[in-house]
Amino acid sequence: MYPTSKFYIGGQWVNPIAPRFVDVINPATEEPVATLALGASADVDRAVLAARSAFQTYSLTTRAERIALLHSIHAAMMARFDDLAAAMTLDMGAPVGFARGYQAQSGVDHIAAMIEVLQHFVFEEARGKTLIVREPIGVCGLITPWNWPINQIVCKVAPALAAGCTMVLKPSEIAPLSALVFAECLHEAGVPSGVFNLVNGDGPGVGSAIASHPDIDMVSFTGSTRAGIAVAKGAAETVKRVAQELGGNSPNVILEDADLDKAVREGVTAVMLNSGQSCDSPARMIVPRDKMFDAALIAKATVLGLTVGAPDDPSTDLGPVVSQAHYEKVQTLIEVGIKEGARLIIGGPGRPDGLNRGYFVQPTVFADVTEDMTLFKNEVFGPVISLISHDGDEDAIRLANLTEFGLAARVQSGDPIRARAVAKRLRAGWIEVNAPDFDYLAPFGGYKQSGNGREYGEWGLHDYLEVKAMLGGV
Numbered sequence: 001m002y003p004t005s006k007f008y009i010g011g012q013w014v015n016p017i018a019p020r021f022v023d024v025i026n027p028a029t030e031e032p033v034a035t036l037a038l039g040a041s042a043d044v045d046r047a048v049l050a051a052r053s054a055f056q057t058y059s060l061t062t063r064a065e066r067i068a069l070l071h072s073i074h075a076a077m078m079a080r081f082d083d084l085a086a087a088m089t090l091d092m093g094a095p096v097g098f099a100r101g102y103q104a105q106s107g108v109d110h111i112a113a114m115i116e117v118l119q120h121f122v123f124e125e126a127r128g129k130t131l132i133v134r135e136p137i138g139v140c141g142l143i144t145p146w147n148w149p150i151n152q153i154v155c156k157v158a159p160a161l162a163a164g165c166t167m168v169l170k171p172s173e174i175a176p177l178s179a180l181v182f183a184e185c186l187h188e189a190g191v192p193s194g195v196f197n198l199v200n201g202d203g204p205g206v207g208s209a210i211a212s213h214p215d216i217d218m219v220s221f222t223g224s225t226r227a228g229i230a231v232a233k234g235a236a237e238t239v240k241r242v243a244q245e246l247g248g249n250s251p252n253v254i255l256e257d258a259d260l261d262k263a264v265r266e267g268v269t270a271v272m273l274n275s276g277q278s279c280d281s282p283a284r285m286i287v288p289r290d291k292m293f294d295a296a297l298i299a300k301a302t303v304l305g306l307t308v309g310a311p312d313d314p315s316t317d318l319g320p321v322v323s324q325a326h327y328e329k330v331q332t333l334i335e336v337g338i339k340e341g342a343r344l345i346i347g348g349p350g351r352p353d354g355l356n357r358g359y360f361v362q363p364t365v366f367a368d369v370t371e372d373m374t375l376f377k378n379e380v381f382g383p384v385i386s387l388i389s390h391d392g393d394e395d396a397i398r399l400a401n402l403t404e405f406g407l408a409a410r411v412q413s414g415d416p417i418r419a420r421a422v423a424k425r426l427r428a429g430w431i432e433v434n435a436p437d438f439d440y441l442a443p444f445g446g447y448k449q450s451g452n453g454r455e456y457g458e459w460g461l462h463d464y465l466e467v468k469a470m471l472g473g474v
Contacts, residue, residue, distance in 0.1 A: 002087070004034045004176070007043060007200060008183040010050035011193025017042045020205075022173060027093040027320040028311050028358045034091075036176055039201040041209035044168065047197035048215050051139045051166035054194030059136045059164045066162055067118050072189035073161075074111045080185050081108070084150055087177035089311045092146055093319035093359070096312055098274065107150035107182070110456070113440035114158035117458045121162075131470040136164035137241065138217030140464060141210035143231065144179075145223045146172035146322055147277040147381075152245075153179055155444075155455045156220045157186075157196065163464035168197045168216070170206045174323055203227060211235045211242075218243065220463065222279075225405075225449050243453030243463040245279065245445055248407030249379045251400035252282035253422060255393060255413040260291055263412035264298040266435045268385060270410075272306055272363055275318050276383035277326075279450075280408035280430060283380060284369075286396050289389040296367040296387055300346045303363045308352045320359040321382055327359035330382035334364055337375045342366040342386070371402055379405070393422055401427045406447030408432070429454070 006013040016037045023032035085099040094103050123134045140160050144152040153171060160167050171179035183198045199206055211219050211234030218241035221231045225246040235242045252267045271281050287295040311319040321327050334349050347364025361382050369375050369386040376386060390396035400409060409428040413419035423431045429446045443459035445451055453463045
């Protein structure tokens with residue numbers, strides 16, 4: 001069903017030059033579901049050559065041609081929507097409802113948003129006798145993670161196509177199946193040969209080759225801060241642009257005038273979404289000190305209303321985490337939380353009752369987490385919430401900013417003006433005030449060690465463009 005033994009290069013499915021193979025594991029069953037070929041630098045060379053050749057013509061396409069192509073991709077993705085969702089249920093354990101309503105849907109929504117942006121984006125503007133031109137940067141290397149596979153692929157591929165760039169994609173080798181379906185969608189949509197290329201592989205074999213390749217003009221990377229540093233170092237030798245969306249340790253600031261029941265329930269639900277495996281997960285819930293007891297009870301009740309189980313069961317809210325290695329990391333952090341004295345409200349080490357296999361983690365809530373604890377300092381990246389006490393707005397802001405990361409944050413208050421005032425002082429790039437609707441046109445990205453550059457909408461397009469000033473001539 002999935003072309004896991006081949007790469008998509010130059011508009012064709014081709015065999016790797018010297019493949020290695022790895023099993024793709026279903027995290028709900030711990031059983032292999034596919035065998036994936038891993039590439040190396042020679043495969044990247046071949047893909048870059050195809051992309052460089054295609055850039056000569058694709059970079060000259062018109063706005064109308066690119067809009068038409070994005071419409072075709074949108075239609076192809078809608079035709080394969082169920083296949084995209086099913087792939088993410090199979091290889092990363094996304095529950096079927098979540099895989100359809102969020103994971104696959106985010107991909108088509110990013111295409112629709114980029115069509116809207118491209119219709120009005122200003123590529124050329126005259127300033128007196130000077131013409132400012134925004135033109136495609138060239139061949140782009142795209143390295144994407146396993147936790148939101150299609151979302152992170154499309155929010156890179158869509159602006160690259162809209163800008164007139166060509167690309168080489170390395171999806172995660174842990175959850176690669178939806179990327180293969182997506183490549184088939186692009187082929188069916190008529191993306192010109194060589195414009196989009198896909199090489200599966202791991203970080204050392206393919207990721208590093210993309211980052212350091214002299215004929216790749218920019219790299220867009222989403223993943224851990226540790227891996228992002230390695231990508232930036234690899235790219236430095238060729239002085240290419242690097243856009244990064246990295247780790248997070250996001251706060252959820254609940255002020256004393258907020259509707260506590262609503263704020264806590266929404267915050268818990270947001271963390272448990274995707275089994276806590278979201279870089280913007282608001283896992284540090286900062287609540288008024290005199291409301292800690294009530295907040296803990298509300299959080300516990302919310303968790304008790306969630307169903308952990310098989311991803312292919314429509315009643316499941318939380319599936320497994322993605323891999324054995326990640327399961328062990330989350331278990332270790334839960335055990336450290338207990339050892340360091342955080343008050344365990346619900347959950348804890350081990351699998352949920354009734355589940356004896358699969359990388360399932362008990363949805364876990366800790367209270368009375370303090371700033372010296374590991375749970376406060378480290379991103380768990382699992383279904384774990386830390387309740388932290390604050391003593392007013394100033395203290396809440398201090399605690400929220402007391403992290404090396406700055407990807408996202410939340411602020412909850414009964415007074416929108418007060419909430420905005422707090423939000424302005426948080427050192428994060430994406431802040432949700434009082435649980436707003438999602439905005440695919442807003443810039444997504446972080447401060448500090450959460451990365452640089454921005455994705456989504458018009459802001460995402462800028463990273464794929466060079467700016468040229470043409471003085472005189474008129």
